[in-house]
Amino acid sequence: MPEARQPLQRSLSLEGLAFMEQTHSDVIEVIKSGQGEPLADSLITTTRGMAVAVLVADCIPLLLSSENAVAAVHVGRKGVLNKIAIKTIEKMRLLEAEKISAIIGPSICDKCYEVSPQMYEEITEVVPASATTKALHALDLKAALIDQLTSMSVEVNNVQLCTLCSKGQSGKSDYFSYRGGDEFARGAGVICL
Ligand SMILES: [Zn+2]
Numbered sequence: 001m002p003e004a005r006q007p008l009q010r011s012l013s014l015e016g017l018a019f020m021e022q023t024h025s026d027v028i029e030v031i032k033s034g035q036g037e038p039l040a041d042s043l044i045t046t047t048r049g050m051a052v053a054v055l056v057a058d059c060i061p062l063l064l065s066s067e068n069a070v071a072a073v074h075v076g077r078k079g080v081l082n083k084i085a086i087k088t089i090e091k092m093r094l095l096e097a098e099k100i101s102a103i104i105g106p107s108i109c110d111k112c113y114e115v116s117p118q119m120y121e122e123i124t125e126v127v128p129a130s131a132t133t134k135a136l137h138a139l140d141l142k143a144a145l146i147d148q149l150t151s152m153s154v155e156v157n158n159v160q161l162c163t164l165c166s167k168g169q170s171g172k173s174d175y176f177s178y179r180g181g182d183e184f185a186r187g188a189g190v191i192c193l
Contacts, residue, residue, distance in 0.1 A: 061189030
């Protein structure tokens, strides 16, 4: 386990903490322990005291909670396209999660996530909710994700913070941002039952 993760587990008094090796896939793993690091972009657990984590630096850290299962999901542009959030909710329901609510953590906003005109056309054609009205060719991934979550009757809590342009007390962003120059550092979204 890399250096910063054990203090995180200790500071949150967690019995176990599981990470995943994220590849922008739609692979979902249901886990019982923090052993290993599965190739996945969504981790679900039904084990009490076992936490699941997602690492991000601009992508959306999506945390899903319910009485019987929780999930940490990595949602970027590809994740919006491959509908990993919807697939995770379907899987949680198979595990008897009934009332599911979602937290959308700090991630890049619709003003900062500019892409090429060609990519903008491609994505917004498939996912109209990601379109913005600006001439910037910036995608609104949070709006697209919220659209998917509400289509699944999931209550959404959006912290409405941008990893690139939300400034903390220091005047700089409090979050790691790939576009902001953080090549390796990541923020973690953690949830447990
Ligand atoms: Zn922003």
